Amino acid sequence: MLERYRALAIGALLADVPSGGPHYLYDLVTEYPRRWGKGLRAALCLAACRAFGGTASVGLNAAVTVELFHNAFLIHDDIQDESEQRRGAQTLHGEYGVGVALNVGNMTNLLALQRLAANRRALGSGIAWRLFDETQLMLRHSLEGQAIEVGWIRDNVCDLDADDYYRMCLKKTSWYTCIYPCRTGILVATGQHDSVDVLDRYGWYLGAAFQIQDDALNLVGDFARYGKEIAGDLWEGKRTLILIDFLRRCTGDERERTAAFLSRSRAQRTAAEVRWLHGRLLAYDCVESARRSARELAAAAWREGRQALGPAAVETEDGRFLLGLPEYVVERSR
Amino acid sequence: MLERYRALAIGALLADVPSGGPHYLYDLVTEYPRRWGKGLRAALCLAACRAFGGTASVGLNAAVTVELFHNAFLIHDDIQDESEQRRGAQTLHGEYGVGVALNVGNMTNLLALQRLAANRRALGSGIAWRLFDETQLMLRHSLEGQAIEVGWIRDNVCDLDADDYYRMCLKKTSWYTCIYPCRTGILVATGQHDSVDVLDRYGWYLGAAFQIQDDALNLVGDFARYGKEIAGDLWEGKRTLILIDFLRRCTGDERERTAAFLSRSRAQRTAAEVRWLHGRLLAYDCVESARRSARELAAAAWREGRQALGPAAVETEDGRFLLGLPEYVVERSR
Secondary structure (H helix, E strand, C coil): CCHHHHHHHHHHHHHHHHCCCCCCCCCCCHHHHCCCCCCHHHHHHHHHHHHHHHHHHHHHHHHHHHHHHHHHHHHHHHHHHHHEECCCECCCHHHCCCHHHHHHHHHHHHEEEHHHCHHHHHHHHHHHHHHHHHHHHHHHHHHHHHHHHHHHHHCCCCCCCHHHHHHHHEEEEEEHHHHHHHHHHHHHHHHCCCCCCHHHHHHHHHHHHHHHHHHHHHHHHHHHHCCCCCCCHCCCCCCCCHHHHHHHHHCCCHHHHHHHHCCCHHHCHHHHHHHHHHHHHCCCCCCHHHHHHHHHHHHHHHHHHHHCHHHHHHCHHHHHHHHHHHHHHCCCCC | CHHHHHHHHHHHHHHHCCCCCCCCCCHHHHHHHCCCCHHHHHHHHHHHHHHCCCCCCHHHHHHHHHHHHHHHHHHHHHHHCCCCCCCEEEEEEHHHHHHHHHHHHHHHHHHHHHHCHHHHHHHCCHHHHHHHHHHHHHHHHHHHHHHHHHHHHHHCCCCHHHHHHHHEEEEHHHHHHHHHHHHHHHHHHHHCCCCCCCCHHHHHHHHHHHHHHHHHHHHHHHHHHCCCCCCCHHHHHCCCHHHHHHHHHHCHHHHHHHHHHHHHHHHHCHHHHHHHHHHHHHHHCCHHHHHHHHHHHHHHHHHHHHHHHCCCHHHHHHHHHHHHHHHHHHHHCC
């Protein structure tokens, strides 16, 4: 079902991108969407829409919008993190340079806004403005979450705890990956704004579980399936729950060595140091510990989803799909 | 009058930026606006609004919107061009890193959208949607123009002519610097969309004249006034009208040497090569030749403005201001 919804949304997305125009623009907007992706955000939006009485076609504009925002976010995020691989191939800025890639990310954001505005004709001005408001809120949370994360790296903050991570994760990941798709799916289905928040807690837990599994795959995943360079997060100095847990439990010497490693720029870090840190994270069982937290969050997402959707949800295809996602996000290998 | 309108718009812009939030976000959104800028775009918007019967307060949201988009554009453009100086100080990414700066640019774009949406309450849903449509159109032109420019650099295109430059300049500079501010100013003043385009040709010529003078100042300006590193465009390999003119008139040897220089990345270019090219551009009188074109464009802008505004325009403060801008943009020293 994830695949079906993904195909629907990505097909509509690709059909929407203008052909022609200058080189290095529309042709590259389609680059990441054409590579394999899970399509989680579009599927959440379409499933929430259908679970609340809408049709897939009513939700399609919103689903394409969130996928476009997601792809723009990936392009910019890869530049910000100096990432090398994305979806099994070179990152866009790695292949075409930062100048081209940043611009393609901006154009992808613009196409997202255009698709959002298409709801005006399809669903009327009132709902279209509500979607615009929801989008502004989502973008604000995402950019604030991103600021928190890049700020930690810039200031080499090493005394974080799990709560810091979860606050960042709510803003950076959960809001745009889960909460926003659910809210806009419900909104276009019901046309009412008093019920848009019923899946907020489901989305929050689901997003956190998703992000932690992503961080785990970055350390123990299979590149051929995961599609990003393994241990890339260590090269980038990302403050994952895994690293935060290690910094709280390791010895004073290990902590000092890790802080010194993190204080250097990406280019100054060495493969030997990354291997050492990688080994320490595994020796302290930090990956498994984080995955236990992810499974607890997934269970909480299931309970919240079950309560929000009601007992009849399991009798519908979309209800079952939404309630199956928590397990999927923590067990996936890519 | 430019200074008066600038103060009005920048004051409203700064008052609009949230305080608090994570580090390296809202505090840095105000960084470029707090440095000295001309405020040309806000002033054009407010003057066009008043010239068409509106008040400054009716046009203020639109004026703040365009200044915010402009500042976001500067932040991203500096990253794309690897620029070092902006408005007399270090560029944002130079001081805080690309990760932080890219995010601040995105937040600045979001604040622009929010300010745009404020017109919904102030002027009604219909005009607010029209402004949204105008904004999408402007962003499309700007991003396409930017793609053309970064594509030329990436592909090391050396056989451009003046028409290529003007086409790029219309999209990259004129649209958002002049045409969009005029169109939105007229729109909020009149509430009608059938007259929004009357200053399009004025704006197109004005923007081209503005850009050429900017390119000239980059080569012969005074850093203390101009605020960017002198000859930065050569370090960045920008295809200015000045460089295009040189490449068409220089000897085969000079052309070959310049193409080889341009084929290298910014980091690989040397000060000696930049000095040589700088000297050649002056020896061939390319800067003065481009400035003559700029003055012709300014004269064309004046004629188009005069025709669009009618003979009574010179009797109003805003009409005189709009008709005085062509001379200002080509004679300014910063």
